Every structure is written in C-alpha cells, then in structure tokens.
Amino acid sequence: MSDYVRLVEMSARDGLQNESAPINTADKIELINRLSETGLPSIEATAFVSPKWVPQMADATEVLTGIRRKPGVDYPVLTPNLQGYQRAIEAGAREVAVFTAASEGFSLKNTNASIAQTLERFAPIMEAARADNVKVRGYVSTVLGCPIQGEVAVSEVVRVATAMHELGCYEISLGDTIGVGTPAKARAMLRAVAQQVPVERLALHFHDTYGQALANILVCLEEGARVIDASAAGTGGCPYAKGATGNVATEDVIYFLHGQGLRTGVDLDALTDVGHWLSERLGRASQSRAGRALYVKRHSSN
Template sequence: MDESIKIVEVGPRDGLQNEKHHLTVPQRMALIEDLIQAGLRHIEVGSCVSPKWVPQMANSTELFQQLPKRNDVQFSLLTPNIKGFQAAQAVNCKEVAVFTAASQSFTHKNINCTIEESLENFSELIQLAKQQHILVRGYVSCMVDCPYEGAIDPQHVVKVVKALLDMGCYEVSLGETIGTATPDRIKKVWEACLAEVPADQLAGHFHNTYGMAIANIHQSILQGIRTFDSSIAGLGGCPYAKGASGNVSTEDLFYLVSQMGFETGINLPALMQASKNISEVLHRTNQSHYANAYWQQCN
C-alpha cells in the first residue's frame, strides 16, 4: 500500500498539560528531540496560555525558540486567543491551533463562552494568521458525547467544522473527548461530516478512557480519514473521568496503521526509546499496550 497516515504528535502539549508532574523546559525539549528522532514530523510543542491556568505549559514560547531548525518538521502552538497568537507570532511559529466544541455546555465550562462567541473570537486571529502566512488548525471537542450534555447531534459537529474551515482553518481535528464512543457512533459522525467536507480537511483525536480509541480509529480509517492525533506513551489524562487514561498512544496508533499497510515515516526503535524515556522521566506507567508488549519481548 502506498498510502500514508499523517500522525500529529500532541504529547508535548495535550499530553503534558494533563500530567501532574511539571516538566522543565530542558525536559520538554528532550522529549521533542526524541520525537523528531522517531520520525514524527507534526509536533504540537506547547500552549500560549497563562501559566496561572495551565502551569504545565509555562514558557512554551521559550521552548519554541530553542527548537532545532528543521524544514522537515512542522511545529505548532495552541493559541486560544489573540494574545496567545501574538506570542506565537513573536517566536516565528508557522502553525497555530484554536479550539472550540460541538457542545455549548462544554464550551462554557472550558473557555467561558458560547460556541458562536468562540468562533467570533477566532475571526480576527485567523485573519491575522492569513496575513502572516501562518497555518491555523482547528479543534472541535465532544464529537460524540459531552460530559455535561450527553450525546451530541452529528449535525452540530458539522456546523462547527464548516464554520472553522470557512474562516480559514486548513484542517479540523475532531476530538472524542471523554472516550465513551464506539465505532458505530463514530461512523455516523464521519458520514455526516464527509457529506459536506473533504476527508483531507479532517482529523481524528481519540481518547482511550474506555479502551475504544483504536477501534474508533480503525472505523475512521474505513471512512477515509487519514490524519490522527496521538500522544507518546498515552500521555495525559481525562479530567472528566477520574483515573482514566487520556490520548491514544502514538505507539498503538503506529501498530494499527503499519499492520494495515500504511506508511508513517516512523522509526520503530527510536519511537520505543522515546516512549520509555518520557515514562521514566514522569515516573508513570506507560499507557501503550504495544510499548509494554515490545519491552517485555526485549527482556
């Protein structure tokens, strides 16, 4: 198979921001360097937010300035508002991300505004990004379920996705935020989106709270989705499900898609070493089934 899967590594941002242990800038840099060595070419470095609200992401712009100069790696920063965007712009970041949700309750709880207000807030940011030739990626949380509202109508998801694309986002990543979805429900959301949006403008962001992430990714691939977010060693938690694991691990995603015949550009031994290194730094159990099996076989 000549087809490839694009993996967006979100461990340094979405993963670490939900970890109790706060890493230093050199520790975060070591993680990113490991990820580059593993062949990952799309890496979310950090978030331009107040350290008061997300202390794990403090000094993300300082970290960005220290990144190796690589033309073959796309580094990005999460910028929830104009102030964050300006901070990213100041360090010459060429890709930023904005986030909203398909649930009004979640949007209120997460960013203290309505979905419509969140989109309005992004309008100026995206216009400025266009002028500076900076790419903007959109995130939409709660593609299937909301922790406050329950099931989300797929048409609500489509509406928000189209709004972000119409504003100028080049790609929108749909987040299965609390991990409750099953493949049949995932299929319905993709069918609704793909009726109006090309597959190459969509990505999947799955959490593994109930162990369904890989099954849901497999269903997404069957629907034609070819871009997925993942987190090395399954870094991160889910604040809406106590004790639950968070993002699907990059290692498990790699195992699925490589066994299906897709190209990823990943160097397996380097990926396994990156996974082992960050797990040791954080003093945590590796959440990847594949990584754990791999190291058991090596011993």
Template sequence: MNWPKGVTIKEVGPRDGLQNEKVFISTEDKIAWINQLSETGLKHLEITSFVNPKWIPALSDAVAVTTGITRVPGVTYTALVPNQQGLERALAANIDEVAVFMSASETHNLKNINKSIDKTFPILKELVQDSIAAGKLTRGYVSTVFGCPYEGSVDIEQVIRVSESLFEMGIDELSLGDTIGVANPKQVEQVLEVLLQRFPTEKIAMHFHDTRGTALANILVSLQMGITTFDSSIGGLGGCPYAPGASGNVATDDLIYMLDGMGIQTGINQEKLLNSSRFIQEKIGRPLPSKSLQAACSVVNQD
C-alpha cells in the same frame, strides 16, 4: 478492505499529553524530548500551548520550549493558541502552525473557554485570520464531538454548525475530538457519513481518546471511511483538564504498531519512537498506558 497506502500521524503528546500531568516536566527535558520526536520520522508535532500559564501551569514555558528546540526541516511545529495575547507570543516564537479550539457542546465550551459558542466564534475568526496573514498554517479543534461529560450525547447538527464556522474562518484542517473517549465504531461511522458529505475528507483529522479502550477500533472505521490523518500521543499520555475522567489520547506507539503490521506507511521509526516514550515515561515517573511501550519494557526487563 481498501486500506490507504499511507497515513499522517500528528503527535500531540508535548501539548495534549502534558497539559493535565501533575508532575512538571522541566523545560530542558521537554526540549530534549521534542528533539527526540523530531528525529523519529514524525512530520507534525504539537509542542505546547500559549494559554495563560495560570490556567495550565504544565505548559507555562511555551516560549522557552518553542525557541529552544532544534527544528528539523520538513517537520511542522504546532501550538494551541486561545486568544490574541497567546497569538502574539506564538508568532514571536515563530511557531509554524496555529491551532484554535472550541467545543461542540455548550457546557464544555463554557467550562473550557469560559465563553458561549456564539461568543467564541468572533475570537477564533480573528485568530485564524491574523495567523493566515502572518503566513502560518491553521488548524481547528472541535471537542466533544462524540459525547460531552456534562451534556451526554451531542447533536450532530451542533457539530456541523461549529465545523462549518471554523472552515469559513479559513482553517486548513479540522480535527474532530472524542474528548472523553466514549465513541464506538458504529457511532464514528454514522458521524463521518454525515460530515464527509459536507467537508473535504482530506481536511479532516480524527482525535480519539482511549478512555474505554475503543480508540484503535474507531481509527479502523475512520480509515475505512477514507480518513488518513490522526492525532495521537506518545505513550498514551493526555487528558482534558475540563473533562473529568478523560484519559489519554490513543498511544502513538500502539497506532504505529497496528498500521505497520497492516502495511500502511507512516514514515515513522518505531524503535526511535519507543525510545522517546521510555524517556518521557521515566521523567513522569509512572508507567504510561501504551501497550507497545509496556511490551517493549517487559522484554528489556527480561533481558
């Protein structure tokens, strides 16, 4: 196998990880946690969402978090932005990168954004162009690439259409999401074979949820296909409020353990990462899904 020498890990725990949690993590604890993550060697942190607080109360303190953290040089701090009001708040808080989002499936897009796909395009185009004009990096998320909780399988042509539209808007990177964790390695290979003929490999990231335990296997196939950027969530936190049954993202802890063992460089300190996992696990008050975290905790308990 021709494995890459290194990969880029984009930590989405503070946003994607917390958005569905019933326990509200205090602003002070969020800031302390993000500051810990900034010291692990991670170079990309998605820290919050500037969505209307009534839709995602867990992230209602977006401005306070973004302005309260200690920024580490070389680390890019990203936030999800759904509309112009959100963008104004994000720019005022001096976020580094603006992430926009939509679905490849019509029903999920309606549930998630309350608009059809066609009506979402002009809104996102304005957001992306205004973000670029403000000197910000831009990222586009496409949800339900490998399956939709409402429609089942998703036509690859629909994924192509949405992806092309986002790239035409000017995004720097496209993140392909397995929102409900239904993808398998063969499907990932088939989808990437089509998409990588149309879009630059270096501008594609993969965003796998581990609902059915296939996330790491799907990442291995993605690596073999030339993908070197992956979204993950510390401790395996996460889930989509508009995707019933969706569990957390692939755990950053488990992904780093696997990549380190394979000799693939990440630049991330596993010990510091596990310490920050323990921190947020304690604040949430329940064991997190990460296998590496639970193994580390069991060793500590035995000691």
C-alpha cells in the same frame, strides 16, 4: 485512497498539560527533540494559554524557542485568542491551532465562552495568520460525547466543523474528548461531517478512556480519514473532563497502522524508546501496550 497516514504527535502539549507536578522546561525540549528524530511529521509543541488556567504551559516561549527544529517537521502550537497568537508568532511559530467544542456546556467550562463567542475570537487570528502566512488548524472537542451534557448531536459537530473550515482552518481535528465513542457512532459522525468538509481535511483525535480508540480509528480509516492525533506512551487527559484518560498511544496506533499495510514514515522502535524515556520522567509505566511489549522484547534480547 492513499496508503499514507499522517500522525500528529500530541504528547508535548496535550500529553503534558494535565500533569499536576511541574515538568522541567529542559525535559519538554528534550522530549520534542527526541520525537523529531523518529520520523513524525508534526509535533504539537506547546500552548500559548494563560498560566493561571494551564500552569504546565507557562513556559511556552522557552520551549518553542529552545527546541531543535528538524527540516520537514511541523511544530504547531495552541493559541486560544489573538494575544496567544501574537506571543506564539513572536516565539517563532509557523503553525497554530484554535479550539472550540461541539457542546455548549463544555465550551463554557473550557473557554468561559459559548461556541459562537469562540468562533468570533478566531476571526482576528485567521486574519492575522493569513497576513503572516501561518497555517491554522482547528480542534472540535466532544464530538462523540460531553462530560457535562452527555450526548452531542451529530448536527452540532457538523455545524461547528463546517464553521471552522469556512473560517479558513486547513484541517479540522475531531476530538472524542472523554473517549466514550464506539465504532458505529464514530463512523456516523465522520460520514456526516465529511458531507460538508472534505475528508482529507479532517483528522481524528480519540482518547482511549473506554478502550475504543483503535476500533474507532479503524472504521474512520475505512471512511477515508488519513490524519490521526496521538500521544506517545498514551499520555494526556483533559483538565476539564474528569476521568478522561490520555489520547490513544502513538506506539499503538503506528503498530496497528503498519499491521494494516499503511505507511506512516515513523520508526516505531525509536518512538518506543521515546515513550519509555517519557514514562520514566513522569514516574509511571507507559500506557501504550504495544510500546511496553516492544520495548521489553527488544531490550530483553540485548
């Protein structure tokens, strides 16, 4: 397997969407511009969703049209339906993401639709994306547990991920939305999905609620996974999953990967500075242990 791991940075979308206090559009743009200079290859910029349901993303068009795009960096955006897709394309999106869940209860809570209905909604998006030469990424939530129904059958994760792959998603991100997964369950889930979808088409999206994210990532790396979603300063959560903390912190993931001899192309010091800047804007300490330690070490010696 390759020793290169591709990071997909989530802080500007998944990291900010659950913040209750409004965040200035200028700060969102500044965050993405700063992240673009760290070597991250993909930065999810925003979500073209209903402001009624996710008020923090109401300025999606302003954010996407206002950022400074760096050559070689992808800026995907979340689009739950064809209307959102069309808005995103008008704003200049060249990659979009669609999402569903592996549990019916969470799908109904999150999208007000069954899994089957969400997959039906994707069909016109996929058709339009093929015509527009736009890449589509897929998210499957609750792959290791659901806040509504509890355990989620691995067979359901396989079924939904396979359906999204067959629809044409170039990559499927497998999300432990509430962070309850443990290494044995994470490994078994990935192995099962990889029997139907090539492992190089799969990504890991692990929240760190129970402190298991890095351990889960390690066993999935051993199974061949090489794409990881993460969020600077550990920001994030889920508005439909009470108690879920943010994604695993990008700084922690990169420190871990570099320690394993794997390459990311990301400047960890630069990213640590961005995480510190973001945490200051949010008025709280960074949730990244590596980020806090490295920032203090570097700046206390100056």
